[in-house]
Amino acid sequence: xxxYYNQPCTLPSWDTTYNNITNxxxxxxxxxxxxxxxxxxxxxxxxxxxxxxTIYAVWxxxxxxxxxxxxxxxxxxxxRPTAEITCSKGYSAxxxxxxxxxxxxxxFIAYGEAGETEVSGSCLANCNTIxxxxxxxxxxxxxxxxxYKKTGNSTWYSNSSCSTVRTAAITKPTKTNATFAGFYxxxxxxxGTQFISSTGALLTTSGRHCMRNMNVIRDTRELERVFQVNxxx
Numbered sequence: 001x002x003x004y005y006n007q008p009c010t011l012p013s014w015d016t017t018y019n020n021i022t023n024x025x026x027x028x029x030x031x032x033x034x035x036x037x038x039x040x041x042x043x044x045x046x047x048x049x050x051x052x053x054t055i056y057a058v059w060x061x062x063x064x065x066x067x068x069x070x071x072x073x074x075x076x077x078x079x080r081p082t083a084e085i086t087c088s089k090g091y092s093a094x095x096x097x098x099x100x101x102x103x104x105x106x107x108f109i110a111y112g113e114a115g116e117t118e119v120s121g122s123c124l125a126n127c128n129t130i131x132x133x134x135x136x137x138x139x140x141x142x143x144x145x146x147x148y149k150k151t152g153n154s155t156w157y158s159n160s161s162c163s164t165v166r167t168a169a170i171t172k173p174t175k176t177n178a179t180f181a182g183f184y185x186x187x188x189x190x191x192g193t194q195f196i197s198s199t200g201a202l203l204t205t206s207g208r209h210c211m212r213n214m215n216v217i218r219d220t221r222e223l224e225r226v227f228q229v230n231x232x233x
Contacts, residue, residue: 005049008047009047013045021057023057024075026062027076027080028058028115029042031043031044031045031057032056041060042058043057062081062117062118064110064118064120066085068122068125069088069122069123071084080113081116082111083120083121091123091126092106095125096127128148128149128151137175138175142174148162167202183196
């Protein structure tokens with residue numbers, strides 16, 4: 001290229017026609033007059049020359065970050081930092097319905113701005129289906145309609161897109177000579193996390209134990225009916 005003595009000279013930036021140079025995962029960030037440029041250095045696009053010189057492309061390896069997932073840098077696209085985002089369990093690219101009619105997209109490709117050295121992506125909480133077991137432990141009747149919860153969220157929803165909040169209690173099941181004790185995420189006689197109270201109320205912050213564990217839903221769950229047996233003389 002032609003530059004004039006002791007005058008600012010504009011050097012070519014990256015473009016798809018005249019300067020579409022590539023270097024694997026790395027991003028072109030300008031020019032330098034020395035070949036041994038350290039990783040992380042930023043090159044220039046304007047220089048002043050007083051003699052003939054050689055300029056060298058400056059390359060930097062980008063970094064990535066992911067919310068509710070992991071990331072890995074891949075080959076850059078049109079000098080943009082590019083990363084493959086893999087969503088954690090319970091999260092997806094589109095916040096789909098686990099096990100339902102909204103397909104889950106477990107990962108995606110994230111692109112940064114041209115010439116930048118950082119790229120990030122975020123995975124959305126899934127809308128998980130919560131079903132109520134109608135036969136476990138000998139119960140009958142009661143609530144059978146599916147409800148929904150987002151991963152890591154204590155709010156209940158009545159629709160599969162998790163957009164309509166539900167706060168009303170559900171209808172309790174019954175069992176001869178027994179008292180309904182609530183819905184838990186286990187069929188065992190003890191343990192698990194309680195999600196429905198003995199009155200049929202939807203629990204969100206019922207005590208420290210439940211408050212802590214309401215955030216552990218990671219996928220579609222089936223809640224079990226738990227009964228305490230009434231002993232009669």
